[in-house]
Amino acid sequence: MTDEQLLDGAIEPQRNRRLFGHREAETYLARSYNSGKGHHAILLEGAAGIGKATLAFRFANHILHFPHAGDAPDHLIEPDHDAPLTRQIIAGASHDLLHLKRPIDQKTGKLRTAITVEEVRRAGHFLSQTSGTGNWRIVIVDSADDLNRSAANAILKILEEPPKNAMFLLISHTPGRLLPTIRSRCLPLRLRPLAPDDLIAALSALGLSVEGQDMERVTALAGGSVAEALKLLNYGGLDIIDAYDQALQSSSAEARLVMHKLADTLSKRENETIFAFLIGHVDGDIKLRARNAALSGDLDLAERLAGLSSRIASDTAEADAYNLDRRQLVLDLLSRLRSTLQPQPHTA
Template sequence: MSGERHDVLDGAVHPSETTRLFGHAAAEDFLAQSYRSGKGHHAILIEGPQGIGKATLAFRFANHVLSHPDPADAPDRLADPDPQSAVSRQIAAGASHNLLHLTRPVDEKTGRVKAAITVDEVRKAGHFFAQTSGTGNWRIVIIDPADDLNRNAANAILKILEEPPKRAMFLVLSHAPGRLLPTIRSRCLPLRLEALADEDLRKALSALRLDPGPNADAVLAKAGGSVSEAIKLVNYGGMDIAEALSGVLDASGPAARKAMHKLADVLSAKDSDVLHGFFTGHLENTVMMRARSSALSGDLDAAERHARLASDVQERLRLAQAYNLDRKQTIISLLEDVKALG
């Protein structure tokens, strides 16, 4: 049973269908060997930047576990999933009775993805575990990402983590684990993934048959080791958005105001959700880089102000979506705050 596949980027493959993973061999070996030992943790927090393969790793490991339900008989390495195997076909189709993928649902009234994973989604996990597993196999829940759990949903997940059912496994994904409830983090085994090196990112893009073109070096530099960011840069006009943001931050006076409104118009247009997501992540990273620069130069007050704003970006945007606030005005407000910090 899988979450709705509403957020697969043009040019990407859903993690449940992806057969190759680049750059995380050590993490794969750790998971395989931990499982084989029979002493693996029931909840694993897979953390790291967005778009580097956390969900793909989670589905690969789920495939491995469901294909080898007896840990003692499992290989000590994760093999590429066999698309022809029954387990792989079920997982790829979102039809596995032993796997539940929790992610943000679509609002039936608006047709847009909700701002958070709600407690109603988490209740699906309760029903999922309450069902008798017909094969006696493991039952695995992938929370993708746990950062999107609202407070009630997080507390509901916590209750299950505190008393997990037998042969239950949680793969908890997080782009920013510091924002999770400390009690959730304390009940998970952390597994940190790093951003992809340029060579691994090139291989991942090649596997997707994505050609960065003549701007390949610039794409790699701005992607920050993230496949999803590279896709947005190449297929969604992300390079133009990144350049427009730089223009806004470099401009002053009426020119800055005009550039700000022009950028906000693009990002608040219909069907601009992907670009809007790219922009917010890029803005957050830009402000955080300024915080680091200020800290290195010894201006700790400026570093703290920038760091506070960087951590505030996603929350302000989440609230704006939750309360259906004007997206354009929210973007302009954020840009004004960034420029005010200098």
């Protein structure tokens, strides 16, 4: 994980010694590997920021320490940062582990928007080489959602005829968007969002201690995701949500002031993370409102909200692709939502 991907306050998954809330999944992986009947490709599914990548590196570390499955314990070992093999994994210098992720664009110095076919070819070359230690060769795809079409097809070809002693650990936040043929060749392992106690413990392990009402809000809004909790606490996410609610609930004059202030803040280049956070929050809020409207029998509002959700997704993708003005995007988004939520005049 690059610095650009790593949230303030987070620990890179390959460095993270602690994993919370997934003991059942850990036990399953350990026992499956120990039995000698483990699958060559495992799809770790679940919401972003709940520990999927940390579990993948934890499992990879376990396998590489016990290359003979029958010698492995029935529980995943704790990563020992003093162990040479673990130090190699942390440094990205292991000859038996490849972390496949979005590459850096050499021209702009920024992350590319997708994992490219060239990266997958690098994985193919990595797997074709004989391990110098006779160990497993493990590829962590982080995340499989980022594979572009050509890269996805290239991964599929490898999964169809995997080399001996090769294992793929694919991470996916939205597995429904993956090629069905990729999903069919993987063993799915669904990870649930963290329970409030596990989320609080994970934040405490990162040195974040939040008490009282703020912690109640964080656990309610984070959806069991450490990443979302970090955005709420370290990126001003709680204030952003307050401003968003105020923009929807205030009178027109006051709402305009709040909306312009919010748009000015989110349009700054250094606020890219919190901009994406707001877009995600708005999308979730609209879908919740649409569902509630449908359940209450207001099908017209539900339909208008569903259409707005699609429009926002399209406008956001276009703004990202063409580097359009995010300030205007935020203003348009909030204005449309306010208009959509207004009672519609009845026609005779």
